[in-house]
Amino acid sequence: MTELPWPEARARAHQAAEPLPAIELPLREALGRVLAGDLVALADLPPFDAAAMDGYAVSGPGPWRVTQRIMAGGEPSAPLAKGQAAEVATGSPLAPGTECVLPYEDAERIDGLVYGELKPGLHVRRAGEDYRAGTVLVPAGSPVSPVVLGLAASAGYDRIRVRPRPTVAALVTGNELVDSGLPTGTRVRDAIGPMLPGLVSAFGGEMASVRQVSDNPAELRDALAESAEQAHVVVICGASSAGPADYLREVLAGLGGRPLISSVACRPGHPQSLSLLPDGVPVVGLPGNPFAALVAVMTLLEPLLARLTGQPLAVLPRCRFEGYVRFDPHRTRLVPVMLGSEVARPAGHTRPGLLWGAALADALAAIPPAWDGHSPVPLLRLPR
Numbered sequence: 325m326t327e328l329p330w331p332e333a334r335a336r337a338h339q340a341a342e343p344l345p346a347i348e349l350p351l352r353e354a355l356g357r358v359l360a361g362d363l364v365a366l367a368d369l370p371p372f373d374a375a376a377m378d379g380y381a382v383s384g385p386g387p388w389r390v391t392q393r394i395m396a397g398g399e400p401s402a403p404l405a406k407g408q409a410a411e412v413a414t415g416s417p418l419a420p421g422t423e424c425v426l427p428y429e430d431a432e433r434i435d436g437l438v439y440g441e442l443k444p445g446l447h448v449r450r451a452g453e454d455y456r457a458g459t460v461l462v463p464a465g466s467p468v469s470p471v472v473l474g475l476a477a478s479a480g481y482d483r484i485r486v487r488p489r490p491t492v493a494a495l496v497t498g499n500e501l502v503d504s505g506l507p508t509g510t511r512v513r514d515a516i517g518p519m520l521p522g523l524v525s526a527f528g529g530e531m532a533s534v535r536q537v538s539d540n541p542a543e544l545r546d547a548l549a550e551s552a553e554q555a556h557v558v559v560i561c562g563a564s565s566a567g568p569a570d571y572l573r574e575v576l577a578g579l580g581g582r583p584l585i586s587s588v589a590c591r592p593g594h595p596q597s598l599s600l601l602p603d604g605v606p607v608v609g610l611p612g613n614p615f616a617a618l619v620a621v622m623t624l625l626e627p628l629l630a631r632l633t634g635q636p637l638a639v640l641p642r643c644r645f646e647g648y649v650r651f652d653p654h655r656t657r658l659v660p661v662m663l664g665s666e667v668a669r670p671a672g673h674t675r676p677g678l679l680w681g682a683a684l685a686d687a688l689a690a691i692p693p694a695w696d697g698h699s700p701v702p703l704l705r706l707p708r
Contacts, residue, residue: 327589330623330656330690335637337598338627340584340606343634344556346485351477354468357486358528358633363462363472366480368452375412377447379427380438381419382409387437394419409438424448465635467528490632491532492524492625493555495547497562498612499539515614515679516561523621526707527629529557541571548575552605556632559625562612572597572609581607585624589693590656592676593619598628613676619658622688622704640690642700643668649691656692660685661703668703682706 328336346360375381375394382388384406392401393411400419404410409426410419418425425447431440455461461479462472468486476484494517501514514536521531532555537547544560551558560572576583576599585598593616597609608625610617627637647670649659660681661668668689673681682688688704695701 327587327594327655328585330588330590330692333585333588333590333596333598333623334627336585337624338631338637340598340600340628341604341631344488344490344632347488348483348485350483351473351481354484354486355470355473356528357468357489358635359462359464359466359468359472360485360487360634361464362460363466363476363479363481363484365455365457365459365461367457369454369479370449370451372451373418373422374449375414375416375418375425375447376449377425377427378414379412379425379447380409380431380433380440381412381422381425381448382438382440382442383407383421383423385442387439390433390436390438392419418448422448467635487633490529490556490629491554492520492529492557492559492629493532493551494520494534494559494561495544495551496534496536497539497544497560498536501536503536516610516612516617519614519618519679520559520561520621523618523625523707524629527626528633528635529629539571541575544571545575545578548607549579552601552603552607556605557625557628558605558607559610560607561610561617576601576607588620588623589654590619590623590658590690591652592616592674593623593658594655596620596624598624611676614679615674615682616676618679618682619688622658626704640702640704643689643703645669645689645691645701651691651695652693654693656690658704659689659691660687660706661689662686663703668701 383404388407388409390411391408394400394416395413396415404419404421423444426440431438461475496514496517500512502511503514507513517534524531537543548558580602581599583599587594588596593611595611599607606628610620644667646667649657660671662671663686671681671685685706687706690702
């Protein structure tokens with residue numbers, strides 16, 4: 325079984341699907357989605373010459389006689405002639421002929437005359453100064469944050485085009501698993517099922533279902549086929565290695581699945597996989613150990629969901645690593661780390677079946693096979 329280098333696995337997972345068709349939503353429903361197209365200015369901003377301060381709009385040399393008062397939302401009653409002024413509020417339109425705005429604190433008004441220093445252009449926002457109609461305000465593929473929503477509203481949008489959230493169905497395999505209480509005997513508590521919904525949500529998807537299935541190939545095949553009809557992505561937890569109860573490859577082959585990634589050169593998490601069913605639904609195989617499964621989610625599922633939502637493959641930040649790491653000359657080592665001032669330090673507790681270290685960590689450091697012990701290493705930020 326060929327192990328794909330870890331960086332190449334991320335890139336291949338990102339190219340395994342096409343972005344979901346765009347939908348149009350009201351602004352109040354678009355938060356957390358991803359823009360399906362550029363957010364383009366519909367009109368110039370400001371649409372008129374506007375005051376940037378409370379004070380007096382003036383024309384020509386002073387002193388200036390106040391001839392009108394213009395508030396935000398109002399209209400000038402007449403152009404300003406030389407020697408005239410208009411009292412204005414921030415954001416109010418300026419009368420034609422305005423040369424600058426004198427803030428109240430820089431002006432003195434005596435018997436209807438305003439005294440101050442003329443500074444042409446000061447505190448005047450000219451029409452179209454911020455942006456012109458047709459300007460790209462936010463590019464496609466950007467997350468719709470609260471600030472993006474505010475910008476869209478200020479630009480005149482009531483609805484915007486976004487990508488749907490991809491739905492994910494998970495099948496958690498293992499006769500040994502229980503999903504509540506303290507396990508007894510040889511049983512173990514399922515940790516991956518409770519972990520997945522939060523990860524999927526953090527990466528822009530929605531969890532359609534999490535279902536436990538036994539170590540039975542026929543049951544797994546039926547559950548996989550059913551899940552593929554209900555979700556954009558199917559995740560199989562366990563059954564992905566080469567043990568006596570690992571039937572995923574056999575089941576996928578029987579369903580006509582096409583393997584894209586059979587194994588990844590990383591520790592932990594190397595028995596992760598990615599396949600496409602004949603209808604194009606991706607199937608991500610996760611190892612059964614919880615920390616190894618987390619590594620596989622960050623390696624394959626996160627880039628896949630990014631692609632489905634129309635986002636580029638993330639360029640990973642890098643940071644200096646300090647501390648002991650068990651070096652692997654052939655595989656990327658994923659290490660839970662806590663981030664300090666420009667340095668990442670191991671959080672410890674890195675056994676593949678243990679989530680303790682990852683629960684304490686801020687990120688996973690991806691230590692490359694040929695790491696020299698000094699160069700900054702890539703970081704995968706863990707969702708909070």
